[in-house]
Amino acid sequence: MAWNEPGKNDGQRDPWGKNNRPNGNSGPNGLDQLLKRLRQRFGKLGGGPGGIFTIVLAVLLAWLLVSxxxxxxxxxxxxxxxxxxxxxxxxxxxxxxxxxxxxxxxxxxTTRIRAQVGQVRMLTSDENIISVAYNVQYQVSDPRQYLFSTNDPDDTLAQAAEAAVRSVVGAHSMDEILTSPGDAADSLPASAASASAATAAKLAAAKPGKDDRITLQQQTLDALQHTLDSYHAGLQVTDVSFQNVAPPDEVKAAFDDVNAAREDKQSAVNKAHAYANQVIPQATGEAARIIAQAKGDKAERIARATGDAERFNLLLKEYKAAPAVTRQRLWLETMEDVMARNPKVVDGSGGRNIINLPAGLGSKLSPGATVSADAASQEKQP
Structure with missing residues (x-):
């Protein structure tokens, strides 16, 4: 007998136990009936089977949740x-x-770094043509101003960057820009104030030669930021750099010659400095040696003069005590000193004949030689 045949104990034959559950609708058939009643209810409101209203309501709820x-x-x-x-x-x-x-x-x-690249050809303060390639990095600082203050903030920044580069670079000469593109030898003139009033005032207060000299890139950044702030663009400039600063190709050869001459000049200056660094220490050392030698001679002469004066004072004291004895001793010392530097004559005749020999003959005699009168007379004969 099949499990679903009619008869007694149907509840025991039913595997789902439908007849044994309360209310008789707790199983799958009860769930189907619940869904069926819901479809019927919403189907009446939608005007047909499938429930158009249900679909619209579900889509509306999903759209409200997502939006x-x-x-x-x-x-x-x-x-x-x-x-x-x-x-x-x-x-x-x-x-x-x-x-x-x-x-x-x-x-x-707001955190992404954006970039603007541009290139301008312009006149410098000394009326030379120069080409400047620059790069501007920036980011959004105020989203509200970025969206509503200008029609195209990025294009506004590009135009303001070009104006700032023209105002700053155009205020310097060609030599200042080419030889030292990172340093500004002088402050911006008043003509640059139209592009950046605050920057011009700041630079006008800075004197040439100050240690905190503002670079051309920093001047450009300040001028650009001041312009953007006046437009309320909501942009913050983080960096401005000059990628290439050079004269146009049409006049590049002439400027190359000028740069070559400038390098030759710098080379000559460096050689002159090297020579000066070599010669000056030598001259300084020689001067120091001469000064030291002069000081030594001075000290020696002073000491000698002091000693002579002291010796004279001692002799004077002795002379006052015994004038005759002192005169005799001085005469003997003087003769001893004089005779010590002259040829010696030795008289062997007991003082009968004294012959003064010429300097030439005396110089030929060896020390301690004895010359007689007969030898001296023979020397005089032709």
Missing amino acids: SATVINTSQTGVVLRFGKYSRTLTPGFHFKLPAPIETVAKVE
Whole structure:
């Protein structure tokens, strides 16, 4: 007998135990009946089977759920617009809002570094033509101003950057720009104030030669930032760099000759400095040696004069005590000193004949030689 045949104990034969459950509708058949009643109810409201109203309601609920929530990334800032007008600013994270079109969210990248590259050909202060390639890096600092203050903030920055480069670079001569593109030898003149009033005032107060000399790139950055702030563009300039600063190709050969001459000049100056660094220390050392020698001679002469004066004072003292003895001793010392430097004559005749020999003969005699009168007379004979 099949399990679903009619008879007694049907509840025991039914594997789902339908007849044993309370109310008789707890099983799968009861769930089907519940869904059937719901479809019938909503089908009446929708006007037909399938429930058009149900589909529309589900889509509406899904749309409300999706349009009422928004997620702002960590690199973004959300600007909420209520009927197209600024309402509030959303920080990174998950947020709820009124569904569109009541409120919409404009997401702005605030941490991303943007770049603008440009090149201008312009006149310098000494009326020379120069070509400048520059790069500007910036980011959004105020999303609200970025969206509503200008029609195209990026294009506004490009035009302001070109104006800043022209005002700063055009205020310097060709030599200042080519030889030292990173340093400004002088402050900006008053003509540059139209592009950057605050920067011009700041640079006018700076005197040439100060240690904190402002570079051309920094001047350009300050002028550009001042212009963007006056436009309320909501942009912050992080860096300005000059990629290439050179004369145009039409006059490049002439400027190459000028640069070559400048390098030759610098080479000659360096050689002159090297020679000066070599000669000056030698001259200084020689001068120091001469001065030291002169000081030594001075000290020697002073000491000698002092000794002579002291010796004279001693002799004077002795002379006052015994004039005759002192005169005799001085005469003997003087003769001893004189005879010590002259040829010696030795008289062997007992003082009868004294012959003064010529200097030539005396110089030929060896020390201690004895010359007689006969030898001397023979020397005089022809």
